[in-house]
Amino acid sequence: MVTVDPSLAADVTKPKADNRQARTGWGLAAPALILMVLILLVPILVAGVLSFTNYSLGNAGFDWVGLQNYERLFTRSTYEKMFVATFTYVVTVVPISVGLGLGAALLVHSLGRIGDIYKTIYFLPVMATLLAMAIAWEFMLHPTIGMVNRTFEMACGTWLEVIPFFAGGCADGFPLWLGDRDYAIWVVCFIGIWQGFGFNMVLFLAGLTSVHRELYHAAEMDGARSGWERFRLVTWPALGPTTVFVVTISCIRAFQVFDTIEAFWAQGGGPNKSAYVMMFAIFEKGIQQNLIGIGSAITILFLLFVMFLTLIQRWLVERKVHY
């Protein structure tokens, strides 16, 4: 008599079942995988390949130019201005909009029902179309008939002239704002902050709801007398993960600034290219001038920046703020 060891029989059938399950699994995941590759990864690869060519839309072929596009990015003064404008914008807008967002969130959180009104008001610019808002700002900032300069002119002849800005403005005229290369990028920054901090505030408000109330009582019992001490001991550490996320999102959004520049200076990117940010450069080179090669190179550089920021965020979240 031959007895069949049941465990052996199982060993024979098990791999088959595993295989079938694996095939079904791949089959089910395939549509999503194919879509992801087609609409997310392939375009990036194509951009990467095109950044080494001199391709133009409509041309039958292209020539490989090696690193020439990238070399231009780091040698031409136009692109130097592009980097200066982009980083000025990011370095200004991110800290201020995050700081204002946090401050507004703390204040709104400490209010009761009135807080909802503030929340809605601060969130309004986030909901509005930036392009339309930019046009409204353009009217307001018009050097002669704009609301801003008209308001400033009302200060002429009053004690406010003690302030050098008003003294200079009343004597020689107030700034041209959008037409002045010393002011242009700062105006764009201001609008970026005005538009963005409400979004950060909402994210921080969400983070604040997760702070355990009993921790504030514990801090009080432990002798944390001032609001600042409670903030340092309880609120700020608890907001760590939120802050990392908010900073990353703000950075990415700041790198992406485009609408305002396009609305203010559809040709050229600001007086003397002082507001020539990366997104606008991609648009101008790749679309308006049909220089796909250089446009792709800027795009790849842009993606690298964003990827780098995301990696820093992941590292921070895992190492520092995850308890």
Next chain:
Amino acid sequence: MSDLQIASVTKHFGETSVLKGVTLDVKDGEFISLVGPSGCGKSTLLRIIAGLETPTSGTIAIDGAEVTHLRAADRNLSMVFQSYALYPHLTVAENIAVPLQMRQMSALQRLPVLGDVLPGARAQKDDIAQAVRHAAEMLEIAALLDRKPGQLSGGQRQRVALGRALVRDPAAFLLDEPLSNLDAKLRVQTRAEIAELHRRLKATFIYVTHDQVEAMTMSDRIAVMMGGEILQCAAPDVIYEDPDDIRVAEFIGSPKINVLPVERNGTALTMFDQVLNSRLSIDSPKVMQMGLRPEALRLTQSAPRLTGRVVHLENLGAEVFAQVALGNDGSRVTLRAMPAQRQNLALGAQVGLSFDLNAAMIFDAGGARLRNVELAASRAAEVA
């Protein structure tokens, strides 16, 4: 180490009145439990003592000095929270050090880098580190000092919270249901440890719990709270054996005390038309209630005062609790029996119950204890 006086404290949240005039004197070094069902105001009272809530009226005094309007940080009290409320981003050592850093070091000295170079900061930090180590050793958590709260078990977190409370020398320790998040076994163990800690520190402890076993086993005195009032505040054995109010009698003791209706007929006390004794004074109320602890009832075959059918049995090994549905009105009483008597206690069996009138407590219809009635009753029993 100090005494503490709470004088007619009330607290209203809008229309609802949570505390209705609570007065309590806590002696120096005493372990006092505030016990009561959920919503009785015990946690609110503790938070008022701590200074985390302000009373609507009334005063709190520590060591004779009034602190009612002093903020929590200035009252020199320590508190252990139900959720432990440890700072999640700090290690165990840093958590325990927080109360010392906040009180002993200036804001400048606490700054991350600058603080280290200031004169005296180093010595102070060493002192704090030593105090932290001492507290950790007392609670046997010295091995955990570098971990973060997220890496600890519930019991370990509980010890860290205790450590943070006892690292400085507060006027009193306030504990808000510190054991309710622990599993049953750990709770029994920690209960003993907290009681032992109290004996060792000789400090004033105010302990809030809804668990009457915790209150009975740890306290010098128990304050039973219900509906925003202290019904009775006395030593655990007094609370159990000589309660002032039927609600106290019902809350303390597991299984619950049996309550049977009794009446005065002329000068006789009757239960289910059966005369229990006949020496009642004529001015006692007509309708009364009699409380009988499960251990006061005993099985008997000859001339039982009560008869009924066993409807439920709980065998705990060392003792058996039987629920008996009375033949008179179907109400249930609980009886504690010895395991040896189990053969008489099959489910559905008819049993006869008797009790000693000495052990019975008489309450009026509203629930207040009638001590004069009971005295008469016990005297009658002696004569009989």
